[in-house]
Amino acid sequence: MLEISQFKKVYSTGFQLHIEDLKLDTGIHLIKGENGSGKSTLLKAIAGIHDFEGDIIWNGISIKSSPVTFRKKVNYSDAEPHFPNFLSLDELIRFSLKTKGGLKTQVESLKREFRIGDFSKNPISSYSSGMLKKAGLILAFLGDPSLIILDEPFTTIDLEAQEHLRSLILNARKRGISFLITGHLANVESLLEYDSILEISDGKITET
Numbered sequence: 430m431l432e433i434s435q436f437k438k439v440y441s442t443g444f445q446l447h448i449e450d451l452k453l454d455t456g457i458h459l460i461k462g463e464n465g466s467g468k469s470t471l472l473k474a475i476a477g478i479h480d481f482e483g484d485i486i487w488n489g490i491s492i493k494s495s496p497v498t499f500r501k502k503v504n505y506s507d508a509e510p511h512f513p514n515f516l517s518l519d520e521l522i523r524f525s526l527k528t529k530g531g532l533k534t535q536v537e538s539l540k541r542e543f544r545i546g547d548f549s550k551n552p553i554s555s556y557s558s559g560m561l562k563k564a565g566l567i568l569a570f571l572g573d574p575s576l577i578i579l580d581e582p583f584t585t586i587d588l589e590a591q592e593h594l595r596s597l598i599l600n601a602r603k604r605g606i607s608f609l610i611t612g613h614l615a616n617v618e619s620l621l622e623y624d625s626i627l628e629i630s631d632g633k634i635t636e637t
């Protein structure tokens with residue numbers, strides 16, 4: 430279960446996001462909201478990228494008191510991934526395997542599913558935006574996460590990759606992995622069956 434309590438994030442621009450108390454069971458959860466409503470802000474806080482007031486607990490592990498254990502269990506893919514340009518995807522994967530664990534067979538199967546092939550040897554600077562997105566998605570599935578956070582996962586990638594991603598999510602869900610997903614596409618609600626749909630607006634989150 431994901432538990433968010435007394436959450437507060439304030440930017441210097443004046444934007445604020447407050448979540449008094451939110452509990453989400455194991456499952457696939459969609460977070461909707463207009464541009465600039467705070468979806469990425471919340472996901473980045475849960476992924477341990479942004480600091481915030483309050484606490485976020487995943488299956489009893491607090492990001493504040495046990496950040497390393499928390500991050501081993503929670504993986505994240507950015508809406509627009511950024512990686513050091515001089516590294517290759519293979520190097521990023523090796524780093525992820527060292528820090529988060531994971532099997533070479535898992536890597537090969539993910540690279541096959543997303544049709545990355547040998548391109549993973551090339552530096553990130555040579556990647557198209559779709560390839561970059563696929564790189565971020567592959568890294569988000571590596572290791573042994575029990576929660577995978579995917580910010581706008583279905584944008585930028587082609588229809589075939591969208592279908593592979595859909596199957597990956599459904600298969601992982603069967604193995605007990607939970608997902609927090611944001612989406613902009615009009616059809617994102619029909620792409621998957623969600624256990625809950627939440628909406629962020631006016632700096633607050635509500636279940637729809």
Ligand SMILES: Nc1ncnc2c1ncn2[C@@H]1O[C@H](COP(=O)(O)OP(=O)(O)OP(=O)(O)O)[C@@H](O)[C@H]1O
Nearest residue numbers: 440441442444462463464465466467468469470471
């Ligand atoms: N690092 C930052 N510093 C200051 N303000 C920020 C920062 N990141 C985001 N914001 C502001 O916080 C608000 C929420 O942004 P956020 O990226 O979380 O929205 P979003 O719902 O993910 O938007 P989109 O759908 O456009 O991706 C916006 O007003 C944005 O300008």
